[in-house]
Amino acid sequence: MLNIIHLLDQRYVSILPFLVFVYFLIKWLTSPLVAHKKPPPTPPNLPVLGNLHQIGLYPHRSLVPLAQRYGPLMLLHFGSKPVVIVSSTESAREIMKTHDLVFSSRPKLSVAEKLLYNLKDVAVAPYGEHWRKMRSICVLQLLSNRRVQSFRAVREEEVEFLMEKIQQNSSLSLPVNMSEMFSSLTNDVICRVAFGKKYNNGEDGKKFTKLMDDLMRLLGSSLNIGEFIPWLGWVNWVNGFNAKIDRTAKDFDEVIDGILEEHMMNNQEDKTHRNGKEDPNKDLVHILLELQKENASEFSLDRERIKALILDMFLGGSDTSSTVLEWTMTELLRHPRIMKELQNEIRRITHEKSKVTEDDLNEMHYLKLVIKEALRLHPPFPLLAPRESIQDAKIMGYDIAAGTMVLINAWGLARDPNTWTKPEEFWPERFLNNPVDFKGHHLEFIPFGAGRRGCPGMPFATALVELALANLVKNFEWSLPGGAKGTTWT
Numbered sequence: 001m002l003n004i005i006h007l008l009d010q011r012y013v014s015i016l017p018f019l020v021f022v023y024f025l026i027k028w029l030t031s032p033l034v035a036h037k038k039p040p041p042t043p044p045n046l047p048v049l050g051n052l053h054q055i056g057l058y059p060h061r062s063l064v065p066l067a068q069r070y071g072p073l074m075l076l077h078f079g080s081k082p083v084v085i086v087s088s089t090e091s092a093r094e095i096m097k098t099h100d101l102v103f104s105s106r107p108k109l110s111v112a113e114k115l116l117y118n119l120k121d122v123a124v125a126p127y128g129e130h131w132r133k134m135r136s137i138c139v140l141q142l143l144s145n146r147r148v149q150s151f152r153a154v155r156e157e158e159v160e161f162l163m164e165k166i167q168q169n170s171s172l173s174l175p176v177n178m179s180e181m182f183s184s185l186t187n188d189v190i191c192r193v194a195f196g197k198k199y200n201n202g203e204d205g206k207k208f209t210k211l212m213d214d215l216m217r218l219l220g221s222s223l224n225i226g227e228f229i230p231w232l233g234w235v236n237w238v239n240g241f242n243a244k245i246d247r248t249a250k251d252f253d254e255v256i257d258g259i260l261e262e263h264m265m266n267n268q269e270d271k272t273h274r275n276g277k278e279d280p281n282k283d284l285v286h287i288l289l290e291l292q293k294e295n296a297s298e299f300s301l302d303r304e305r306i307k308a309l310i311l312d313m314f315l316g317g318s319d320t321s322s323t324v325l326e327w328t329m330t331e332l333l334r335h336p337r338i339m340k341e342l343q344n345e346i347r348r349i350t351h352e353k354s355k356v357t358e359d360d361l362n363e364m365h366y367l368k369l370v371i372k373e374a375l376r377l378h379p380p381f382p383l384l385a386p387r388e389s390i391q392d393a394k395i396m397g398y399d400i401a402a403g404t405m406v407l408i409n410a411w412g413l414a415r416d417p418n419t420w421t422k423p424e425e426f427w428p429e430r431f432l433n434n435p436v437d438f439k440g441h442h443l444e445f446i447p448f449g450a451g452r453r454g455c456p457g458m459p460f461a462t463a464l465v466e467l468a469l470a471n472l473v474k475n476f477e478w479s480l481p482g483g484a485k486g487t488t489w490t
């Protein structure tokens with residue numbers, strides 16, 4: 001008996017390596033990437049880092065030569081995370097049009113999770129019922145054309161204020177820091193729209209501005225090593241990154257809590273004074289609190305969802321528009337012929353008027369071409385916002401597994417020499433008699449994204465950018481300090 005057991009033991013021992021091999025083979029074959037017969041081409045990668053070393057400081061730039069070599073749909077590895085890179089109009093159309101629903105989720109990134117109330121907002125929320133409801137509030141209540149129009153006075157006043165500041169500097173022959181001015185313009189507009197007042201003065205103002213800067217920096221940070229190489233997650237504790245996230249999230253929460261309390265008290269008072277009549281100048285917090293009270297559907301717009309939505313409005317509405325203004329002015333300064341042509345159009349239309357108002361903008365066709373061209377060359381989100389597939393899909397003959405992160409190189413698409421004549425040149429006339437627009441129908445030009453997850457803030461952003469730019473160009477003669485020519489780097 002003992003002998004038999006011994007014999008069996010020996011047999012098991014000899015087949016053990018085989019069983020282990022079979023186990024790993026099955027595991028490998030059923031892993032999300034290999035189970036799919038044909039994954040997209042992958043550049044060679046390093047252990048641990050994957051392809052992170054090939055991404056560099058400007059990923060949208062580094063990805064272009066890689067795509068030329070490995071194709072319009074590549075599979076990279078950011079550490080251990082598989083990421084599909086989309087680099088041609090055709091592959092973007094497949095992802096954002098043909099298979100839009102499959103790619104309409106967002107990956108769960110831990111920084112966003114902590115800062116955006118556990119993904120309770122709209123911009124980073126995964127696809128599902130919560131996102132659908134929040135998106136509909138955004139589109140129908142907060143950012144509709146009618147709502148954007150209701151904030152016209154805010155935009156006109158703030159742009160006028162910007163003109164006064166520049167006028168003061170220019171009368172003293174002082175240089176103007178346009179980056180700072182654009183940043184405070186867009187911040188002040190979004191503060192007034194969201195909260196009904198500015199947060200730019202005194203200690204509170206400073207604290208708020210710093211908080212917003214920190215939020216933007218953390219959300220756009222590439223410091224988060226633990227996201228892509230999980231076993232190095234401890235580094236984020238040691239270098240203070242996690243502590244900074246927690247502190248920023250807590251500080252923002254305190255500020256927004258104060259603002260909500262203030263609004264709730266004011267709403268009570270307003271009701272007694274206005275006798276139930278609708279206030280045409282409601283700010284976004286006010287609107288959200290009303291929706292919360294109505295609570296008509298089964299969807300509960302709880303306090304955290306309100307805070308997360310407000311934060312989205314700041315993240316979407318502030319840095320993006322100021323970046324567009326900055327780049328457009330930079331290109332105009334580098335191209336005096338285009339600056340002159342634009343100035344002629346604006347001065348001809350507004351004639352003797354001291355300022356451009358929103359009524360004048362419809363006639364300013366060249367202005368729109370200039371902004372389009374600046375958005376083509378310098379999209380504020382060169383890789384858009386990451387997407388994630390919700391089920392397996394076949395794209396251009398390649399298999400992409402459910403749960404794969406997808407990055408769309410909008411910057412690369414808008415400079416693709418196969419699509420655009422002289423793609424590196426700032427040449428607004430390219431859009432003359434050309435139906436290509438940034439509204440998400442032409443996949444070669446998608447600074448606002450496209451499809452279900454496309455940007456709902458486009459009308460809000462363009463209204464402010466057009467008004468500010470028209471006034472800047474009408475009212476002043478511009479040049480770079482010391483006769484500098486400006487750079488082309490982005």
Ligand code: HEM
Nearest residue numbers: 123313316317320384385448449450453454455457460461
């Ligand atoms: C020039 C200005 C802007 C640019 C270039 C821009 C660009 C973008 C891009 C590329 C996306 C991702 C699209 C995609 O995944 O297909 C996006 C999403 C979004 N944007 Fe904007 N944006 C701008 C202004 C705004 C403004 C002013 C707001 C709100 C006040 C806003 C709110 C949002 C929101 C809420 C989303 C998330 C939509 C979703 O995931 O369903 N954006 N934006």
